[in-house]
Amino acid sequence: YPLHGATRGEDTSMDLLQQYLENYYGLAKDATQFVKRKDSSPVVKKIQEMQRFLGLEMTGKLDSGTMEVMRKPRCGVPDIGH
């Protein structure tokens, strides 16, 4: 069943968000269920942490400005310390 364009786009964004937060902001690998529910508090806090670090408005939402920065090439070193 082909997905509706907007839905597919949202899924892709959620995958990118999950990978981004896992790779660079220390989101636990088993937090998948939280990412799928992006309104959940731990994920919102992680998005805000990322937005604060990247100098973006801390909306806690996966807005277009945040997505744009996440899609840019970058250094692979995590933005938070292990």
Place this chain on the structure above:
Amino acid sequence: FNTFPGTPKWGKTQLTYRIVNYTPDLSREAVDAAIGKALRVWEEVTPLTFSRIYDGEADIMVSFAVGEHGDFIPFDGPGTVLAHAYAPGPGLNGDAHFDDDEQWTEDTTGTNLFLVAAHELGHSLGLFHSANPEALMYPVYKFSQNMAQFRLSQDDVNGIQSLYGSATVSPDHSVAPPESGPPESATPTMCDPALTFDAVTTLRGEALFFKDRYFWRKSLRTHEPGFYLISSFWPSLPSSIDAAYEVAGKDTVFIFKGNQFWAIRGHEEQSGYPKSIYTLGFPATVRKIDAAISSKEKKKTYFFVGDKYWRFDEKRQSMEPGFPRKVAEDFPGVHSQVDAVYEAFGFFYFFNGSLQLEFDPNAKKVTHFLKSNSWFNC
């Protein structure tokens, strides 16, 4: 700025680096130049110096790799992750890895190697990602249109100087405590009565006067000298050089800093450099050259180090026996250490602070005292 957790940093100022392999995207010379220029970005604002080695374990090992490459943090193919690097320390620490699935370029048509290398080497020295979007250490790649005149942001300078200080090196080359505030490096002015030079040389009939990251270029035909950034002509050259001289017969100018030297021919940086000064025959006790001059007629090059000098035979390409000798014995009147030396009209001009001594090598005496910037018609 941020530093890594625990603030790891190098406990010495003289670091080694090795370029382990090359990307097929660029010539070896272009990779060498990009890495050298990236290191000099940090060298210019700290007491750190970098020497290249070709074998064995260097403090900073630079390599290109794709996918999984032995550190359990695989690269991800084209895009997104461009490179990563490790904080100071032994083994893998200090190393910088570049994703060879990127298209590495010298310009901005692909991913600019110099810019990414400068960022990664910041990690190698102990800087973590900065939250300042203007900083080189900001995690997101952002190319600058004006690559030739690239400068660190004040945030980067503050960060690296919080680890290593700005310029002071103790005699044993251990790291001096950081200074309280990083000074802004001022642009030198040619008619400043206190102006001193790092080095002076001829280049194809013109005179070059080096100072910090700049140089003045003076032709006998022009009244006003031109003023340029060294990096705008020769991106791989360091700033604050120690000595420079031209071997006119080879159309080559040799530039010295620390225990390394570079060769340039006009605008071209010669491949195979920097080389160690010890390949010229200096003993290990010589750490740097203060000044140098090559006599076109005699085909001899004079290297001044402290109160002594060495003489190099350009025909035999070897250091002459019987040296070093005392400067004051063979150049009566030139007593103190010299900053630079220049030859014109059959005279040697020794620069010492804001003074200049005109020395007649035939009469073996100082014939005039001048201000160092007398060549600028101030």
